[in-house]
Structure formats: C-alpha cells, structure tokens
Amino acid sequence: MSSSHTAEIKPSLYGLMAEFESPDELMIAANRAREAGYKKMDAYTPFPIEGLDEALGFHPSRLPLIVLIGGLAGVALGYGLQYFISVIDYPILVGGKPYHSWPAFIPVTYELMILMASFAAVVAMFALNGLPMPYHPVFNVERFNLASNDRFFLCIEAADPQFDQDGTRKFLEQCQPAAVSEVEP
C-alpha cells in the first residue's frame, strides 16, 4: 500500500497492531508506548500478565465496590425476606420461639449475600468489559487467532490523538515485533 493513499483510508482504520513472540517484548513495547504518550491502546494476550494494565496506563477497576454493593444487597434481601415472611406475613409459633428469631435467619442471609455478591462479580465483569461482543475489529487481523494461543499483541488505536499511520507504524517497528498489521474496522 502506497503512502499516497494513507489520507483516504485513515478514517476507515481501527488501528495498528504489533505482534510479539513473548510477554516480555510486549511489556517493553507497552511501556514505551505509554511513555511516548499513546493513550488509546490495548494489548491482547493468551493469559493475564501482571503489570501489563499499569504499563498501558489503565486505572484500577471499580469491580470490588460493585461486588461489595451486591453482597450488601444480598444481606438486605435475605434478612428482609425472612423477616417479612416469619414476622409480618405468615407468623407461626413453633416451640415458643419468637417470631423474629434472628439467629435462625443468619444462614439464609449469609447464603444470599454470597449469591448476590457472586452474581455482581460475574455480571459486572462482563458488563464493564462490554461482553458479549460478537464482532470486534481486532478479529480482522489474520493472525489474531494466535492471541488465544501463543502470541502477544499490542494495538494502538486510530482514535488516539497522537495516532499517525506512518509515525505509529515506525514507532511499533522500533519495538522489534514479529509483524505489524493494519486493523480494519
């Protein structure tokens, strides 16, 4: 592809993707890209790599807070349910036990806390990640199926203010990748 066409295809480009053979090379490239001022980028790896999120400049996730809220909602739901049933709507006297026999309500409250917190963790994780997402531009790269196997990818997106097709490509090539490919949207 000649560079004279660059201006025309630029809006129709999702980004540039570099392929690396090892997590260490990817890590170096990610650190360099952040230092070079790139903001809109992501890495794709076959297993989680410690520190890669910081190298790419990501912020810590809000997920733990959501899980805490889910757990507290479970407590309220579990205890409220039992209180409503055993005290308000259907009070039965069994062996002289008080209607509001709170120690007996702990196990169910506890289970519902765990249940709701777990649902919160899973649903929020998928929702924050924007999954399920059947289509994503990165899948257009032919060798991207190796991102779930043994290759490590760094994609700098065209939406980044610093993105410039030739400059970014040169930058990525300096990081000694196995290949640099254009990602069609």
Add this chain to the structure above:
Amino acid sequence: MSSVARPLSQEPLTSGEAVPPLIAPGHTYRSVTEKISDVILSGNIPVSWFLGFAISFMLVGMLGFAATVLLMIGTGIWGINIPIGWGFAIINFVWWIGIGHAGTLISAVLLLLNQLWRTSINRFAEAMTLFAVMCAGMFPLLHTGRPWLAAYWLFPYPSTMGVWPQFRSPLIWDVFAVSTYFTVSLLFWYVGLVPDLATMRDRAKSKVSQKIYGMFAMGWRGSALHWQRYEIAYLLLAGLSTPLVVSVHSIVSFDFAVSVIPGWHTTIFPPYFVAGAVYAGFAMVFTLALPLRVMFKLQDFFTFRLLDNMAKVMLATGLFVAYGYAMEAFMGLVYSANTYESFLMKNRMTGPYGWSYWTLILTNILIPQLLWFRRVRRSVGLLFLISMSINIGMWLERFVIVVTSLHRDFMPSSWGMYYPTKWDWMTFAGTIGFFLMMMILFVRVLPAISIAEVRHLLFEEKHHDKNGAEEAAA
C-alpha cells in the same frame, strides 16, 4: 522453587533432590494449547471412552426407570420405615454433596493460598463439583415422592395457598445453601472457561464448533483491560466460594446436629463434616483423574508432584476425620453422662450394624495411613485403590451416622432395622452413572485442563528459572 530443571522420573525422590516441575519440561505456550485442546479437536476418541460412556449411559437409564417407578408408586418402594425415616436418600445426598467440596477447595482455597500445583486439576475438579451437586440435588427432590408438590415449602414464592417456608428449620437453610453452592460453582466454572472457550473457537476447524464455542466465549479477545477485571472477578469469586464451601457442609450437618437424636446432636458435626467432604472429594478426584490421565495421555500435566501434593492434602483431611471419630467415641463412651449417648456409641460399635462401623474405620482411617509413605503417594495403582477405599469409607460414614443413630432411639419398643431395597440400590447406582456420564461428556467437549492457567503457570516457572539463574550468576 529450585532453578534446576530436573526431568520428571518415576522413581521416588530422596530428600535433598530438586523438586520436580509441575509441568513436564520442554513445553511451550503453543504445545500446551495444542496438547490440551487436541484431546477434543483431534477427533481421536479412545475405545475406552465409548466403553465408559456406554456403561454410564445404561446406569442413567436405570436411574430413569427407578425414578419413574418411585414417582408412580411412592417412597414405599424404598427401604425406609419408622424409625429409619431417612435412608439412602439422605446418605447419598450427603455423600454426593461432600464429593463436590473438593472442587471448590482446589479451585478457590488453593488459589487464595497461591498453590500453583492446583492449576492442572482445578477445571476438572470444578466440573466434578457441579455434577456431584446435581446428583446430590436429585435425592431431596426424589425423597419427597411428589417433587412437583414440594416447591411451596422449599422456595419462598407467593403461592396461592398463602403459606411460606419455615425459616427456623435447617432443612430450608439447606435448600438455600445447596442452590447457592450450585449457582456460584457454575459461575466460577464458567468464568474460568471463557478464555479457553476463545481458544477453542480460534482453533476449531468445523463451522459448527466455531459458532458454538464462539457463542459461549462471548467474544473474548484477551484484552489486557478485560484480563484486569477478569482477574479481580476471579479472585473475588474464590474469596466468596471459600466461606461458602465451609458454610454448605456446615449447614448440611445442621440437618443432623440441630435435631435431638443421640449421635446427631453434637457440635463437632460442622467441622468434621467439612473435613470429611474435602477428604471424599479428593478421593473422587483421584478416582476420576488417574484413569483420565492415561486415557488422554495427559501425564505431562497430571505430574507426580501434583499427585503427591493431592495425596498429602487427602491424608491431612483424613486425619481431621479420624479426630472427629475419636472425639465422637470419647464423648459417647467416656465424657457424656447421658445414657442414650453412651448406648448409641456402644450400639454403633457392637450392635447389629457394628460391621459398618468397623468397615468404616478400616476403609476410611486405617488404609489411607499408607499415604504416609512416599512410595505409595507416587504409585498410581495404589493411589487409585486407596481413593476407592475412601469413597466407600465416606459413604459408610453417612450410613453409620444416619442408620445407627435412628434404628435404636430412646424407646426399645420403637426399635427397628433398615434394609435397602433394589430400588434404593438402583437409584444410587444410577446417580453414579449420571455423574460418570457427565464427566465423560465433559472431557469430550470442553478442555479438561485450564489452558490459560497452564500457560500462565509456564510463564511463572520460566520467570522463576530465569530469576534463579540470575541470582546464581550474581
């Protein structure tokens, strides 16, 4: 860990030698991916797989038959009577739910404790948990005789009768504990599967497989941002599952301990049930994983180091259980001033069901002591036999608890004996068939070992080696 990459050999280690690796040497990310996913994608199905499927499928047919007859006639076809109102149904329920506990222990507790060796076994053990809890769940449903009429006192929904469940009963706690346990285990298992489903999607050859794996992979693309949240979610799920697993078997033990029957009414039940559950579960992991390891040639991942570690956990939990038995005997025979308690213990040891108590001690306590020997922990055949002994022993434990406590209670005129009928045996064998069938199908359609986690483990081991080498050089 040592930096010396010692080739894995079968001879026992002498102390002072380097610890063998968790994965056989020479593996790369790609070889790990291919080795595990090719079990499914290569299409080479061993004859033993078909044989196992055929046998387990026949047993499932038997389960269907026994359940149909039960629903048509009623629980009168079982051996239960008064005084033994709880027979095989509760014995099998507790046995199955206990087996499930090892899966959660391996996947959650050992994750929190940063035990890397759990990696190759956790997916498999989690699947075992799910199927064991399914088997467990069948018994409470079937033992109502008319499950379709049982919903209104099991689950709190606004029924037209205007009645609600009784929340002061441990049986209702059990409904919530078991259903929460199943749901959370399923979530945990699925979250762990998503990256591997993406691998399967990317490696599958046929369009149909690509579509199905792709659908369940939800478009997972291994983004670093996604991994960040994924790891937090996974860790939190492990943190939530750990107290859950303890609570589930504690609540199961409350079914007994909250009653006033001698032999049941004891505070040692919750911890001793939880330890017994983990013990039973590890035994079942061995029973299933040892044949699977050979069937699909996965020796590179189910290494001797893994087997050795698992055997040690099994031995330790077995000793907890032994302590529980000893404490029960001490309380019954020495400590308690209650006539009924001491009678129960004497009757348990020397009464008409004495054979079950002593077989329990033999299979569950004495035989597993062989695990003290390293030579035994590294022998596949002996491990398999010991695990079978524990499976039987743990079933007998529940038999002893349920039957010997009930059959001679406070009043001699109400004493009786319990004889399971062929329907009891058919239902029990049927659930074993169901469990095996599900496991056999599972290893054919989903990666039985977490590929993403094994890659990660490989990465960590490599880095360890590199750091070790640098330290040595410095």
